[in-house]
Amino acid sequence: AQKITQTQPGMFVQEKEAVTLDCTYDTSDPSYGLFWYKQPSSGEMIFLIYQGSYDQQNATEGRYSLNFQKARKSANLVISASQLGDSAMYFCAMRVGGSQGNLIFGKGTKLSVKP
């Protein structure tokens, strides 16, 4: 069965510190993609970062990096130098199934950045 697990319902981080949001996944498909999305209180889903299962290097996008550990089936999101605007829900998602594959989402982690 394909599944995404986010074990942290909520997290706090001090402004300017780094934070890691956990994500583990389960799939038997050798080809898959892993995504992180941010959802502020306004509700829109904002794409942050993508990691392909065959990518050798960890993905990075500005202050976001994805710590991809394939053997452990984990795809943790690291946010460096947290800002107040980072307070939001964060969703980890996985795409399998080739061109028609839909995204499977975790239940999300609510991040709160303290000033």
Next chain:
Amino acid sequence: DVKVTQSSRYLVKRTGEKVFLECVQDMDHENMFWYRQDPGLGLRLIYFSYDVKMKEKGDIPEGYSVSREKKERFSLILESASTNQTSMYLCASIPIQFGHEQFFGPGTRLTVL
């Protein structure tokens, strides 16, 4: 810029009404999706479509139907709305090519009284 638009941000309907949620994307994407989002449950897939007139059930299709008559438009239909369908509904689209992110609409917050 990819644009996915949804017909309403907020909608209030009565139990038993027929409800249409419309989604339009302007990037010629093949695949389109409808999710509902509830606190503590994440996003759950209702239906998806990978081509015009094609549809596939997702994880929670009961009580919903969909229509895709044109490539750019994917409609979600609640035949007889019930209070347990009060939720946030998100539409998304994605191209066939692997490695692209899903693009989401702004969401429709539906309340069924």
